[in-house]
Amino acid sequence: MKKTTLIFGLSALIISCNQAVKQQEGTEDSTEIPVEVNEVKTEKENSSTEFNIEDLAFSTADIGDFPFINLPEGLEADQGAIQRKFDVCFFPIQGIMTPFEGKLYKANISAVRGEEYSQRYFEKSMEDYMLSVGAVKVFDGEITKEEYDRYNKQDPNKGGSGDIGYWNQNIKFFIIRSKDKGNIYIQWTSNNAGGKLNIVQEEAFKQTITKVTADEIVKDLSEKGKSILYINFDVDQSTITTDGKEVVTQIAEALQKDKNVVIAIEGHTDNTGNAVHNKKLSNDRANSVLNALIADGIDKTRLSAIGFGSEKPLVDNNSDENKAKNRRVELVKK
Structure with missing residues (x-):
């Protein structure tokens, strides 16, 4: 009888120790997960401040004069294209539509009469040319609907020719830094019906209003x-x-x-x-x-x-x- 009691006592002690070990292990595991999540979250938060145009190398290519792009053969800008000495256009910096001011060009792109539009042809022509002149790709993706709702009423050209910046558009955004021409922002989007192209040559605003005397x-x-x-x-x-x-x-x-x-x-x-x-x-x-x-x-x-x-x-x-x-x-x- 004493042996039986001793055996039961030892068994209970072993089971109790095992449970304690498992509880301790489970507690350690449960504290590791939020630490990893916090580290990832911090990295994402920090990434929003990482973009700095000064980090981009200058292009030494001869890019010509504004608007700097001759469209691919067989494509043309539709009538009504916007070309202004000074205006604003929004470009996605890490998914945030950011305004840049200067000379502005915005256009809808289509095939010339008698030709069929090819989305792949337009996009590959643009990207290959951008890389050949030392442009840097800054964004390739879609913005969120929340981001569109935040910024769209700030854009005075919303709904006009070459309108880019909707949540269901894939936007490709490149920057050319030129010592002679300054910072040049180029973005486009395309589907199987046509493309849209935006170009800004960044310039500071110059006041031209003078007092009448x-x-x-x-x-x-x-x-x-x-x-x-x-x-x-x-x-x-x-x-x-x-x-x-x-x-x-x-x-x-x-x-x-x-x-x-x-x-x-x-x-x-x-x-x-x-x-x-x-x-x-x-x-x-x-x-x-x-x-x-x-x-x-x-x-x-x-x-x-x-x-x-x-x-x-x-x-x-x-x-x-x-x-x-x-x-x-x-x-x-x-």
Whole structure:
């Protein structure tokens, strides 16, 4: 009986020790997994700060002039391609759509008439050429829908020609660093129907707006017989804004310098909207300027006002930039 009791006691002790060892081993295993996961997570977090364009080597290739790409034989840019001296375009840096500014080219690419479009032909032509001129591939993949939702309203060219940056597009993005041409960003996407191409030659913004002065107005009236001015009004109204009143003050000073000059104030709009409405609006704005000048002490017999709407554009109304040029007030010497 004593032997039986001893055997049972030893067995219980052995079983208890084994369980303790297993529990200890299980505890050690359970603590190893989160350590490994945290290490991986930290590496991913750190990778978001790793990209630095200064790390990319300069290309020594002769890449020509902007937009730097002659399309592959048999392919062409569709009508409506965007080419601007300064604009913004978004490119994927580690999956984050990042804005770069400078000279911009955006186009839809298709086969010339009589040919069939080949996705593989376009993509291989582009990639082989990029590598041949020392470009570096920065991204090849898709962005997330969350990333698209985050950035898309910041892109002023969304929906236009060559629009790239949707979550279901495979985007290939290369950078060329050139000591002569600066940083050049090139991305494209393609399917079996056609391609899209974006190019930016990075440049800093240069301010070209200068304050209108009375001396400049006098000079224009004397040498050219007219002075073209951009006076700000409330949107779709004839009320002159605070900035606009500063321009009117300079007009008044110019007319005080030469008290013999007589001018016609002509209002002009772009071709957006109803033509009858635009003509009335331009006439109302010209008369607002006339009345403001009278309030500044200019004899009303030296002034007349008329609105032409969109009848006399300076340039074609084929872009936002040109439409802005057409929304003007002209002082015409009589």
